[in-house]
Amino acid sequence: MAASGGPSSPNARNSSSSSSSTAATPRTAPHLPTPLEVLVLAVYPVLLIFGTLFSVLSPETRAVPYDATGQSHVQHDAPSYFARKNNLFNTLFVKRGWGWITLAFVAFLLTHPALASPTRKLKAGIRWALVTGWWVIVTQWCFGPALIDRGFRYTGGKCEVAETAVFEGSHDKADVFTAAACKASGGRWSGGHDISGHVFLLVLGSWFLLQEVGWVVARRGVFGRRDERCVVMADGAVKGASVEAEKEDRTANQGELGLGGKFAIALVGLCLWMLLMTAIYFHTWFEKLTGLLVALTGIYAVYYLPRWIPVLRSIVGLPGI
Structure with a gap:
């Protein structure tokens, strides 16, 4: 009896190993986020879903025309300071975001x-x-071009003014088919x-x-x-x-x-x-x-x-x- 229940017996070691496995069970598989990480990661889709629903349900936001080409609400009718692209948080922080990070x-x-x-x-x-x-x-x-610009072009988008300029021979095609070059040439992304x-x-x-x-x-x-x-x-x-x-x-x-x-x-x-x-x-x-x-x-x-x-x-x- 002592042998079967003693601390050095095989059964005891197996029991100890089983307990260790059970204790390690809460750890997530290496290829997956931990429970704490899942909880924090969930903040991102929650914010995006909440914001999208708010933009649809809020009378002030819903009443303002949305400019699909500029990906924003029409600036002079912006329903909030943060709806304007030239707000300080956008120009001083987001536009220079990686520098701050x-x-x-x-x-x-x-x-x-x-x-x-x-x-x-x-x-x-x-x-x-x-x-x-x-x-x-x-x-x-x-x-x-960056992946964002390439994705836009591959899905049918174009820079309206830049397209015309290319055909007229005033710009090099490789130079105008990016968001920055399109804006610099007075063009606007359309489609895509x-x-x-x-x-x-x-x-x-x-x-x-x-x-x-x-x-x-x-x-x-x-x-x-x-x-x-x-x-x-x-x-x-x-x-x-x-x-x-x-x-x-x-x-x-x-x-x-x-x-x-x-x-x-x-x-x-x-x-x-x-x-x-x-x-x-x-x-x-x-x-x-x-x-x-x-x-x-x-x-x-x-x-x-x-x-x-x-x-x-x-x-x-x-x-x-």
Whole structure:
């Protein structure tokens, strides 16, 4: 009897192993977001759905003509300050959004004690470069026009004035078939599907900051939560992400946001507010949906693929690890 119930018996070890498996069950599969991440990610579609419904149901918004070419309500009849493209939040923040996102990230990277390790700094910098690369490809340049411009053209869109200019031989075709060149030539996008660049930027930038700041702080017991991320090891075993954590110098303020973290969280709040304003006053529901999906594509590649591809994780790391 003692042998069957003793702490060193096979049954006891099996029971212990079973208990460990049960304890690990709440951790999500490596290729999926954790429950906490799912909860935060849900904020984005909720804001977009709420904003879209508000724009349809609000008498003030519904009564104002919508300019499909300009993807906004007619400016002189704008139902709100935030419905005007020239509002300060749009011109000073969203139009320069990636610069603000980068500034907040650098401030956090250079000031938070949990990121003192050169290795952590390097891998965080690589993640920033990858996310920035996705932003560039989608909105700025992709071996020519950006993906947003290419998508618009491939779905039948054109720059009305620029098309005429090309046929008259006054412009080079490669130069005018981008949103910036179209506007510069006095033209307007017409037809085609225009992925919402605002939604893309605001989702990508805010989630980037939440990942980089959130996991650094949350891993240290803030909010009473443990790290629920799992990773696939080189031998195929699935383990908690903490097994790859560096030996930490647990100073008293490592779990605090610090000045850089507070700045980043403030920018996240502003991103969410402007995302709601975009949802209410700009773009069609489908343009907003594709902006969200394109942002999530880049997010998944940088923050979720490494969890189940060990070689990739060895290069880019995980936030907070």
